[in-house]
Amino acid sequence: xxxxxxxxxxxxxxxxxxxxxGLTRGNLSTHLDKLAEEGYIEVTKTFENxxxxxxxxxxxxxGRLAVRTYRENMRQVIDELLG
Amino acid sequence: xxxxMQFERLMNKTHLAYHQDGLLDLxxxxxxxxxxxxEATHYTFRWLPLFLLPVILYWPIKRWLSIPRFGYVEFLxxxxxxxxLRVVYPLAWLIGVPVILLTLIPMQQFNILxxxxxxxxxxxxxxxxxxxxxxxxxxxxxxxxxxxxxxxYGVLCLLIVLGSQLLRLPTFVLFAALTVVILIVGVVLLxxxxxxxxxxxxxx
Numbered sequence: 001x002x003x004x005x006x007x008x009x010x011x012x013x014x015x016x017x018x019x020x021x022g023l024t025r026g027n028l029s030t031h032l033d034k035l036a037e038e039g040y041i042e043v044t045k046t047f048e049n050x051x052x053x054x055x056x057x058x059x060x061x062x063g064r065l066a067v068r069t070y071r072e073n074m075r076q077v078i079d080e081l082l083g
Numbered sequence: 084x085x086x087x088m089q090f091e092r093l094m095n096k097t098h099l100a101y102h103q104d105g106l107l108d109l110x111x112x113x114x115x116x117x118x119x120x121x122e123a124t125h126y127t128f129r130w131l132p133l134f135l136l137p138v139i140l141y142w143p144i145k146r147w148l149s150i151p152r153f154g155y156v157e158f159l160x161x162x163x164x165x166x167x168l169r170v171v172y173p174l175a176w177l178i179g180v181p182v183i184l185l186t187l188i189p190m191q192q193f194n195i196l197x198x199x200x201x202x203x204x205x206x207x208x209x210x211x212x213x214x215x216x217x218x219x220x221x222x223x224x225x226x227x228x229x230x231x232x233x234x235x236y237g238v239l240c241l242l243i244v245l246g247s248q249l250l251r252l253p254t255f256v257l258f259a260a261l262t263v264v265i266l267i268v269g270v271v272l273l274x275x276x277x278x279x280x281x282x283x284x285x286x287x
Contacts, residue, residue, distance in 0.1 A: 008094035009156050015283050016154025020097070054155065071090075 002031055003059070006041065007067045011058035032057060040066055094159075098229035101156060104149040104276040106141065107228075108269030111236070112262050113137040115217070119258025152280035168227055175223075179216065210254045214244030217261070236265060 001021050006012065018028050035041045040063035044056040059067070117134040185202055205212065218237045225233030240261055247257050 004090070004093060005097070008090055008097060008159065010159050011157045013155040015151070016156045018283070019154055019280065020100070052151075056155070 002028075002035065003040065003063060003067050003070075006057060006059045007064065011044075011056050013057070014055040017057065035063070039063070095229050097156070098158065099231075101153065101158075102228060102230050103272055104145075104153065105269040105272030105274075106145055106149060107230070108232075108265050108272060110137045110141050111221075111233075112266040112269055115258045115262045115265065118213075119255045119262060122253070122258060123255035149276070152276070152282055154283075168223075171223060175220070182212065210247055210257060211244055213254060214240055214247075214257060218244075232268070236261070239264060 002017060005017065005020055014025075014028065014032075017023075017032075018025065021028065023031065032041065032043060036043050039060055042058050042060050044058075046054050046056060048054045114134055114137065121134075182205065185198070185205055218240050221233045221237035221240065225231060225237065240257075243257050243260050246252070247254070
Protein backbone atom coordinates (compact mmCIF):
# COMPACT_ATOMS: atom_id res chain seq x y z
CA UNK A 1 0.00 0.00 0.00
CA UNK A 2 2.81 2.43 0.91
CA UNK A 3 4.72 1.66 -2.29
CA UNK A 4 1.54 1.89 -4.39
CA UNK A 5 0.75 5.31 -2.91
CA UNK A 6 4.28 6.55 -3.43
CA UNK A 7 4.20 5.24 -6.99
CA UNK A 8 1.36 7.63 -7.92
CA UNK A 9 2.90 10.71 -6.30
CA UNK A 10 6.30 12.38 -6.48
CA UNK A 11 6.84 12.70 -2.71
CA UNK A 12 4.63 12.68 0.37
CA UNK A 13 5.10 13.33 4.06
CA UNK A 14 4.55 11.08 7.07
CA UNK A 15 1.12 12.56 7.92
CA UNK A 16 -0.18 11.98 4.40
CA UNK A 17 0.96 8.35 4.42
CA UNK A 18 -0.57 7.81 7.86
CA UNK A 19 -3.93 9.21 6.74
CA UNK A 20 -4.03 7.30 3.47
CA UNK A 21 -2.83 3.93 4.75
CA GLY A 22 -4.62 4.04 8.12
CA LEU A 23 -1.46 2.79 9.83
CA THR A 24 -0.43 3.99 13.26
CA ARG A 25 2.61 6.23 13.71
CA GLY A 26 4.81 3.41 15.06
CA ASN A 27 3.64 0.89 12.51
CA LEU A 28 4.22 3.23 9.57
CA SER A 29 7.62 4.21 10.93
CA THR A 30 8.68 0.55 11.11
CA HIS A 31 7.48 -0.09 7.53
CA LEU A 32 9.29 2.98 6.26
CA ASP A 33 12.52 1.96 8.00
CA LYS A 34 12.36 -1.46 6.34
CA LEU A 35 11.61 -0.01 2.91
CA ALA A 36 14.47 2.48 3.32
CA GLU A 37 16.83 -0.33 4.34
CA GLU A 38 15.91 -2.19 1.13
CA GLY A 39 16.61 0.97 -0.84
CA TYR A 40 13.05 1.28 -2.15
CA ILE A 41 12.34 4.68 -0.63
CA GLU A 42 14.29 7.82 0.14
CA VAL A 43 13.50 9.58 3.41
CA THR A 44 14.29 13.28 3.78
CA LYS A 45 13.81 15.02 7.13
CA THR A 46 13.12 18.75 6.92
CA PHE A 47 11.66 21.49 9.11
CA GLU A 48 8.59 23.47 8.02
CA ASN A 49 9.15 27.17 8.80
CA UNK A 50 12.30 26.08 10.62
CA UNK A 51 10.23 24.62 13.49
CA UNK A 52 7.77 21.87 12.58
CA UNK A 53 9.46 18.58 11.58
CA UNK A 54 8.45 17.06 8.25
CA UNK A 55 9.50 13.64 6.97
CA UNK A 56 9.29 13.52 3.19
CA UNK A 57 9.23 10.11 1.54
CA UNK A 58 9.69 9.31 -2.15
CA UNK A 59 10.34 6.19 -4.20
CA UNK A 60 13.87 5.57 -5.43
CA UNK A 61 14.51 4.17 -8.92
CA UNK A 62 14.87 0.72 -7.29
CA GLY A 63 11.51 1.24 -5.60
CA ARG A 64 9.77 2.22 -8.86
CA LEU A 65 11.33 -0.81 -10.57
CA ALA A 66 10.16 -3.05 -7.69
CA VAL A 67 6.58 -1.77 -8.04
CA ARG A 68 6.66 -2.29 -11.82
CA THR A 69 8.06 -5.81 -11.40
CA TYR A 70 5.41 -6.62 -8.79
CA ARG A 71 2.69 -5.37 -11.14
CA GLU A 72 4.04 -7.47 -14.00
CA ASN A 73 4.28 -10.57 -11.82
CA MET A 74 0.75 -10.08 -10.52
CA ARG A 75 -0.55 -9.66 -14.06
CA GLN A 76 1.18 -12.86 -15.15
CA VAL A 77 -0.28 -14.78 -12.20
CA ILE A 78 -3.80 -13.46 -12.91
CA ASP A 79 -3.45 -14.18 -16.64
CA GLU A 80 -2.31 -17.73 -15.89
CA LEU A 81 -5.18 -18.26 -13.45
CA LEU A 82 -7.72 -16.93 -15.92
CA GLY A 83 -6.14 -18.34 -19.06
CA UNK B 84 -9.39 -4.35 -14.69
CA UNK B 85 -5.75 -3.75 -15.57
CA UNK B 86 -3.16 -2.83 -12.96
CA UNK B 87 -2.40 0.47 -14.71
CA MET B 88 -6.06 1.45 -14.45
CA GLN B 89 -6.00 0.67 -10.74
CA PHE B 90 -2.97 2.95 -10.33
CA GLU B 91 -4.78 5.62 -12.32
CA ARG B 92 -7.76 5.25 -9.98
CA LEU B 93 -5.50 5.48 -6.93
CA MET B 94 -3.89 8.62 -8.36
CA ASN B 95 -7.29 10.22 -9.04
CA LYS B 96 -8.49 9.23 -5.56
CA THR B 97 -5.41 10.85 -4.01
CA HIS B 98 -5.90 14.03 -6.05
CA LEU B 99 -9.55 14.18 -5.03
CA ALA B 100 -8.82 13.57 -1.34
CA TYR B 101 -6.25 16.40 -1.41
CA HIS B 102 -8.93 18.85 -2.57
CA GLN B 103 -11.72 17.62 -0.29
CA ASP B 104 -11.01 20.35 2.27
CA GLY B 105 -13.51 22.71 0.62
CA LEU B 106 -10.97 25.54 0.29
CA LEU B 107 -11.04 25.45 -3.50
CA ASP B 108 -14.86 25.61 -3.45
CA LEU B 109 -14.76 28.58 -1.09
CA UNK B 110 -12.19 30.26 -3.35
CA UNK B 111 -14.39 29.75 -6.42
CA UNK B 112 -17.47 30.94 -4.49
CA UNK B 113 -15.62 34.10 -3.43
CA UNK B 114 -14.46 34.85 -6.99
CA UNK B 115 -18.01 34.39 -8.31
CA UNK B 116 -19.35 36.53 -5.47
CA UNK B 117 -17.01 39.43 -6.27
CA UNK B 118 -17.88 39.12 -9.97
CA UNK B 119 -21.56 39.15 -9.06
CA UNK B 120 -21.18 42.21 -6.81
CA UNK B 121 -19.17 43.90 -9.57
CA GLU B 122 -21.94 43.15 -12.07
CA ALA B 123 -24.70 44.28 -9.71
CA THR B 124 -22.96 47.57 -8.93
CA HIS B 125 -21.62 48.06 -12.51
CA TYR B 126 -18.13 48.63 -11.10
CA THR B 127 -16.40 45.34 -11.97
CA PHE B 128 -12.86 46.76 -11.79
CA ARG B 129 -13.34 48.39 -8.38
CA TRP B 130 -13.88 44.91 -6.95
CA LEU B 131 -10.71 43.50 -8.55
CA PRO B 132 -8.60 43.63 -5.35
CA LEU B 133 -11.31 41.65 -3.56
CA PHE B 134 -11.35 39.18 -6.44
CA LEU B 135 -7.57 38.70 -6.18
CA LEU B 136 -7.52 38.41 -2.38
CA PRO B 137 -8.51 34.71 -2.10
CA VAL B 138 -6.19 33.82 -5.01
CA ILE B 139 -3.30 35.28 -2.98
CA LEU B 140 -4.50 33.77 0.30
CA TYR B 141 -5.34 30.27 -1.04
CA TRP B 142 -1.89 28.68 -0.58
CA PRO B 143 -1.08 30.27 2.80
CA ILE B 144 -4.47 29.06 4.12
CA LYS B 145 -3.96 25.61 2.58
CA ARG B 146 -0.54 25.39 4.24
CA TRP B 147 -1.86 26.61 7.58
CA LEU B 148 -5.18 24.75 7.78
CA SER B 149 -5.16 21.78 5.44
CA ILE B 150 -1.62 20.41 5.05
CA PRO B 151 -0.89 19.96 8.79
CA ARG B 152 -4.04 17.79 8.99
CA PHE B 153 -4.08 15.97 5.67
CA GLY B 154 -0.35 15.83 5.04
CA TYR B 155 1.92 17.19 2.36
CA VAL B 156 2.09 15.61 -1.07
CA GLU B 157 3.81 16.45 -4.34
CA PHE B 158 1.95 15.03 -7.32
CA LEU B 159 3.59 13.54 -10.40
CA UNK B 160 3.49 15.95 -13.30
CA UNK B 161 1.54 14.88 -16.35
CA UNK B 162 3.55 16.18 -19.29
CA UNK B 163 0.81 16.21 -21.93
CA UNK B 164 -1.61 17.89 -19.51
CA UNK B 165 0.99 20.49 -18.55
CA UNK B 166 1.72 21.28 -22.21
CA UNK B 167 -1.96 21.71 -22.97
CA LEU B 168 -2.48 23.96 -19.96
CA ARG B 169 0.51 26.05 -20.99
CA VAL B 170 -1.33 26.73 -24.23
CA VAL B 171 -4.87 27.01 -22.82
CA TYR B 172 -4.21 29.44 -19.95
CA PRO B 173 -2.35 32.11 -21.97
CA LEU B 174 -5.00 31.70 -24.70
CA ALA B 175 -7.76 32.26 -22.13
CA TRP B 176 -6.05 35.48 -20.97
CA LEU B 177 -5.41 36.60 -24.56
CA ILE B 178 -9.08 36.22 -25.43
CA GLY B 179 -10.65 37.03 -22.03
CA VAL B 180 -8.92 40.33 -21.23
CA PRO B 181 -9.67 42.05 -24.60
CA VAL B 182 -13.28 40.81 -24.45
CA ILE B 183 -13.77 42.26 -20.95
CA LEU B 184 -12.05 45.54 -21.90
CA LEU B 185 -14.03 45.80 -25.12
CA THR B 186 -17.25 45.29 -23.21
CA LEU B 187 -16.55 47.80 -20.46
CA ILE B 188 -14.64 50.65 -22.13
CA PRO B 189 -16.89 52.99 -24.19
CA MET B 190 -15.84 52.57 -27.83
CA GLN B 191 -17.81 55.43 -29.37
CA GLN B 192 -14.95 57.82 -28.66
CA PHE B 193 -12.60 55.87 -30.97
CA ASN B 194 -15.03 56.21 -33.87
CA ILE B 195 -14.31 52.74 -35.25
CA LEU B 196 -17.56 51.31 -36.54
CA UNK B 197 -16.78 47.60 -36.41
CA UNK B 198 -15.37 47.92 -32.87
CA UNK B 199 -18.52 49.66 -31.70
CA UNK B 200 -20.75 47.02 -33.28
CA UNK B 201 -18.67 44.22 -31.72
CA UNK B 202 -19.08 45.99 -28.37
CA UNK B 203 -22.84 46.22 -28.81
CA UNK B 204 -22.98 42.53 -29.63
CA UNK B 205 -20.81 41.69 -26.59
CA UNK B 206 -22.93 43.82 -24.27
CA UNK B 207 -26.12 42.22 -25.58
CA UNK B 208 -24.69 38.70 -25.17
CA UNK B 209 -22.81 39.41 -21.92
CA UNK B 210 -24.60 36.81 -19.78
CA UNK B 211 -24.05 33.82 -22.13
CA UNK B 212 -20.44 34.90 -22.79
CA UNK B 213 -19.50 35.25 -19.11
CA UNK B 214 -21.48 32.06 -18.31
CA UNK B 215 -19.62 30.14 -20.99
CA UNK B 216 -16.30 31.51 -19.71
CA UNK B 217 -17.17 30.27 -16.19
CA UNK B 218 -18.22 26.85 -17.58
CA UNK B 219 -14.97 26.49 -19.56
CA UNK B 220 -12.86 27.68 -16.59
CA UNK B 221 -14.55 25.23 -14.22
CA UNK B 222 -14.19 22.39 -16.74
CA UNK B 223 -10.48 23.10 -17.26
CA UNK B 224 -9.87 23.41 -13.54
CA UNK B 225 -11.72 20.15 -12.88
CA UNK B 226 -9.78 18.38 -15.60
CA UNK B 227 -6.35 19.70 -14.58
CA UNK B 228 -6.93 19.06 -10.85
CA UNK B 229 -8.91 15.84 -11.36
CA UNK B 230 -11.93 17.08 -9.36
CA UNK B 231 -15.20 15.82 -10.88
CA UNK B 232 -17.44 18.10 -8.79
CA UNK B 233 -16.09 21.09 -10.73
CA UNK B 234 -17.68 19.57 -13.85
CA UNK B 235 -20.95 19.46 -11.89
CA TYR B 236 -20.53 23.18 -11.07
CA GLY B 237 -19.94 23.79 -14.81
CA VAL B 238 -23.13 21.93 -15.75
CA LEU B 239 -25.03 23.84 -13.06
CA CYS B 240 -23.66 27.12 -14.43
CA LEU B 241 -24.77 26.13 -17.92
CA LEU B 242 -28.27 25.38 -16.62
CA ILE B 243 -28.41 28.70 -14.78
CA VAL B 244 -27.24 30.58 -17.91
CA LEU B 245 -29.95 28.89 -19.98
CA GLY B 246 -32.51 29.56 -17.24
CA SER B 247 -31.51 33.22 -16.90
CA GLN B 248 -31.74 33.65 -20.68
CA LEU B 249 -35.22 32.16 -20.74
CA LEU B 250 -36.38 34.14 -17.73
CA ARG B 251 -34.45 37.29 -18.76
CA LEU B 252 -32.65 37.57 -15.43
CA PRO B 253 -29.63 39.89 -14.92
CA THR B 254 -26.09 38.41 -14.87
CA PHE B 255 -25.53 38.97 -11.15
CA VAL B 256 -28.41 36.56 -10.40
CA LEU B 257 -26.42 33.86 -12.22
CA PHE B 258 -23.38 34.59 -10.04
CA ALA B 259 -25.47 34.76 -6.86
CA ALA B 260 -27.12 31.38 -7.51
CA LEU B 261 -23.82 29.68 -8.33
CA THR B 262 -22.08 31.32 -5.35
CA VAL B 263 -24.71 30.06 -2.90
CA VAL B 264 -24.49 26.45 -4.17
CA ILE B 265 -20.68 26.35 -4.25
CA LEU B 266 -20.44 28.11 -0.87
CA ILE B 267 -22.71 25.52 0.77
CA VAL B 268 -20.69 22.64 -0.76
CA GLY B 269 -17.45 24.31 0.36
CA VAL B 270 -18.60 24.83 3.95
CA VAL B 271 -19.90 21.24 4.21
CA LEU B 272 -16.63 19.86 2.81
CA LEU B 273 -14.58 22.05 5.17
CA UNK B 274 -16.55 20.91 8.24
CA UNK B 275 -16.23 17.25 7.17
CA UNK B 276 -12.51 17.72 6.52
CA UNK B 277 -11.87 19.31 9.93
CA UNK B 278 -13.83 16.50 11.60
CA UNK B 279 -12.12 13.69 9.65
CA UNK B 280 -8.58 15.04 9.87
CA UNK B 281 -7.59 16.24 13.33
CA UNK B 282 -4.44 18.30 13.62
CA UNK B 283 -1.33 16.10 13.56
CA UNK B 284 2.19 17.34 14.10
CA UNK B 285 5.07 14.97 13.52
CA UNK B 286 7.01 14.02 16.61
CA UNK B 287 4.13 14.88 18.97
